[in-house]
Amino acid sequence: MAVSAFEFEKPIAxxxxxxxxxxxxxKRAEAEAQGIDLDEAIAxxxxxxxxAMRQVYGHLTPWEKTLMARHKDRPYSxxxxxxxxxxxxxxxxxxxxxxxEAIVAGFAHLAGMPLAVTGQQKGRDLKExxxxxxxxxxxxxxxxxxxxAQLAARFGKPVVSFVDTAGAAADLRAEQHGVSEAIARxxxxxxxxxxxxxAVVIGEGGSxxxxxxxxxxxxxxxxxxxxSVIAPEGCAAILWHDKAKAxxxxxxxxxxxxxxxxxxxxDEVVCEPLGGAHRDPAAAAAAVREALERHxxxxxxxxxxxxxxxxxxxxxxxxVFGAVAPGGDASAEGE
Amino acid sequence: MAAxxxxxxxxxxxxxxxxxxxxxxxxxxxxxxxxxxxxxNMQVCLKCxxxxxxxxxxxxxxxxxxxxxxxxxxxxxxxxxxxFPDYLAKQSAAEARxxxxxxxxxxxxxxxxxxxxxxVADFAFMGGSMGSVVxxxxxxxxxxxxxxxxxxxxxxxxxxxxxxxxxxxxMQMAKTSAAVARLQAAGLPFISVLTDxxxxxxxxxxxxLGDLILSEPGAIVxxxxxxxxxxxxxxxxxxxxxxxxxQLEHGMVDRIVPRKxxxxxxxxxxxxxxxxxxxxx
Numbered sequence: 001m002a003v004s005a006f007e008f009e010k011p012i013a014x015x016x017x018x019x020x021x022x023x024x025x026x027k028r029a030e031a032e033a034q035g036i037d038l039d040e041a042i043a044x045x046x047x048x049x050x051x052a053m054r055q056v057y058g059h060l061t062p063w064e065k066t067l068m069a070r071h072k073d074r075p076y077s078x079x080x081x082x083x084x085x086x087x088x089x090x091x092x093x094x095x096x097x098x099x100x101e102a103i104v105a106g107f108a109h110l111a112g113m114p115l116a117v118t119g120q121q122k123g124r125d126l127k128e129x130x131x132x133x134x135x136x137x138x139x140x141x142x143x144x145x146x147x148x149a150q151l152a153a154r155f156g157k158p159v160v161s162f163v164d165t166a167g168a169a170a171d172l173r174a175e176q177h178g179v180s181e182a183i184a185r186x187x188x189x190x191x192x193x194x195x196x197x198x199a200v201v202i203g204e205g206g207s208x209x210x211x212x213x214x215x216x217x218x219x220x221x222x223x224x225x226x227x228s229v230i231a232p233e234g235c236a237a238i239l240w241h242d243k244a245k246a247x248x249x250x251x252x253x254x255x256x257x258x259x260x261x262x263x264x265x266x267d268e269v270v271c272e273p274l275g276g277a278h279r280d281p282a283a284a285a286a287a288v289r290e291a292l293e294r295h296x297x298x299x300x301x302x303x304x305x306x307x308x309x310x311x312x313x314x315x316x317x318x319x320v321f322g323a324v325a326p327g328g329d330a331s332a333e334g335e
Numbered sequence: 336m337a338a339x340x341x342x343x344x345x346x347x348x349x350x351x352x353x354x355x356x357x358x359x360x361x362x363x364x365x366x367x368x369x370x371x372x373x374x375x376n377m378q379v380c381l382k383c384x385x386x387x388x389x390x391x392x393x394x395x396x397x398x399x400x401x402x403x404x405x406x407x408x409x410x411x412x413x414x415x416x417x418x419f420p421d422y423l424a425k426q427s428a429a430e431a432r433x434x435x436x437x438x439x440x441x442x443x444x445x446x447x448x449x450x451x452x453x454x455v456a457d458f459a460f461m462g463g464s465m466g467s468v469v470x471x472x473x474x475x476x477x478x479x480x481x482x483x484x485x486x487x488x489x490x491x492x493x494x495x496x497x498x499x500x501x502x503x504x505x506m507q508m509a510k511t512s513a514a515v516a517r518l519q520a521a522g523l524p525f526i527s528v529l530t531d532x533x534x535x536x537x538x539x540x541x542x543x544l545g546d547l548i549l550s551e552p553g554a555i556v557x558x559x560x561x562x563x564x565x566x567x568x569x570x571x572x573x574x575x576x577x578x579x580x581x582q583l584e585h586g587m588v589d590r591i592v593p594r595k596x597x598x599x600x601x602x603x604x605x606x607x608x609x610x611x612x613x614x615x616x
Contacts (some may be wrong), residue, residue, distance in 0.1 A: 003404045036520075059351065114583065125373075127467065168539075168558070170559030170573060172571070172573075172576070175557055175558055175585075176585050178585065178586065178587050179455070180538045180539040180543050180557075183508075183540070184512055184538075184540050184541070184543040185543075187418055187509050187512035188513065189517040191509065191512060191516050192513075192516050192517075192520065207505060207536070208505075208535070208536055208539045208558075210505075211505055211508055212539075214509070215513070219594060227502055229496050229497075229500070229503070229504050229505040230496075235498055238498065239420070240346075241353050252417065252419055252420055252503075253417070253419075253498075253501045254417045254501055255501065255502065263416060265502055265506055311513075312513055312517065315509050315510045315513045316474060316510060316513070318470075318506035318507065318509070319468075319469045319471050320414040320415075320416035320466035320467050320472055320500070320503055321410075321411050321412060321413055321414050321471060323411060324411075324412040324493050
């Protein structure tokens with residue numbers, strides 16, 4: 001079966017193949033002729049499959065999660081937007097020079113509540129991927145996202161961002177148009193945006209291009225999403241001069257949602273349907289929707305100044321360091 | 336090994352390991368230059384004008400008024416949030432090499448009599464990379480600006496976010512940028528000085544948020560450090576790609592300032608941006 005394609009999914013794929021074969025209509029006649037209870041056999045196999053899936057997907061390594069986060073059938077931002085919100089109206093352009101389709105932005109309603117939404121969009125087929133630069137935004141994309149966020153803020157509407165990118169574009173045009181400045185500008189501007197904000201890492205949270213949409217009052221991650229300062233392949237190339245050691249690098253980088261939660265850098269891990277979001281995008285979206293509604297209700301109830309102070313204190317709390325007395329030993333310091 | 340000695344990377348190492356060397360080969364023109372001449376000329380090659388990297392202490396010495404610098408937060412030392420392979424050993428080696436606990440020195444000083452909150456990065460400590468300590472010191476330098484009503488000047492020299500601190504390092508980009516936003520909202524200026532090299536997560540955060548951005552000539556300044564680039568950057572790259580001159584050409588830098596002119600340039604700009612002279616506040 002195409003759904004289970006990775007090496008670690010092999011036991012699941014085998015069971016699925018077996019089940020698929022047993023469910024074929026001609027098998028029923030065959031089984032009846034031999035006096036076999038096909039329903040019982042199927043039920044047993046289904047039980048085995050569920051158990052195998054819980055075993056495999058409940059214990060994915062950081063590298064296996066990286067593969068899940070990059071799965072070609074994983075729901076992307078526009079899928080999430082379509083499945084979560086009542087409606088969606090896209091807007092375009094940075095009002096400076098271009099419309100970067102690596103980032104989508106617009107307006108939507110969540111259970112009747114108007115808000116602005118933005119996110120990186122990777123693209124399904126080769127043509128769309130090229131048009132969207134594989135979800136790697138240039139300056140124009142980040143500036144479009146900021147434009148919609150600041151417009152929403154002027155009218156008191158919350159902002160929801162979906163993060164899903166291997167990283168920002170690093171080509172000549174990106175550099176010429178100031179991709180670094182655009183990322184930096186978003187970091188600063190989102191830190192003082194005077195409306196409630198939630199960011200959800202739904203797939204790949206790749207470095208600067210990811211955090212450019214990732215500054216928010218609440219940051220959520222899907223169960224098999226990743227968030228990292230550098231791609232494991234790049235880390236392996238630097239550390240061991242060997243891109244093939246990406247799995248070891250993924251371990252070292254602790255790039256899973258569970259690690260990000262343990263490090264206190266995100267607020268919640270949103271459970272995916274068994275086997276990953278791509279097996280049941282509607283269920284994945286429903287889980288995100290529930291979390292979004294809950295968090296937005298909490299932060300929308302807060303006084304705006306209190307909200308901004310909390311957001312700043314949260315950003316200021318990030319960091320692990322010690323204080324060394326001159327000539328003395330390190331001691332832990334709480335921020 | 337002759338090849339190693341004359342290679343780009345090995346040469347830098349050789350310079351550091353032989354600080355009392357009489358002569359060195361210039362990274363710009365390849366000429367053999369006397370160390371004494373470099374010392375007398377702020378580590379700028381007399382023959383070709385190549386700007387050699389400076390330590391944080393040396394930078395402070397040529398930038399701020401004599402004996403005006405008061406260091407803050409010198410007790411901050413890096414942790415190891417991910418228990419990342421070899422990180423602690425790298426910290427020790429970097430400390431021995433640079434004489435610093437991490438890659439940023441911060442404090443208050445005066446420049447031509449004008450008080451500033453100042454920070455200076457040191458590339459010799461793990462490539463000037465930004466982990467928790469660098470992020471914290473930059474954020475505190477901004478907050479000190481707000482508290483004491485001082486303009487902030489930061490000299491950056493960094494390969495980007497520190498890989499060994501993973502997502503914690505990435506978050507320093509947001510932390511430092513938020514601190515700049517607060518400084519600017521308080522009506523105080525930030526002058527960002529980009530020195531060789533300023534790339535990656537540092538260039539894509541606070542360093543690009545200066546009200547004014549200056550850079551030394553010939554500095555590597557860009558988003559994706561050339562070592563990181565596993566992306567195809569395209570085949571028709573201009574010769575000055577990812578340099579301070581390229582960034583000036585594309586509107587990302589206000590001025591290229593030769594080292595000898597940096598102090599008077601800062602003094603001029605600071606007098607212009609002095610918060611005491613702000614009207615309508």
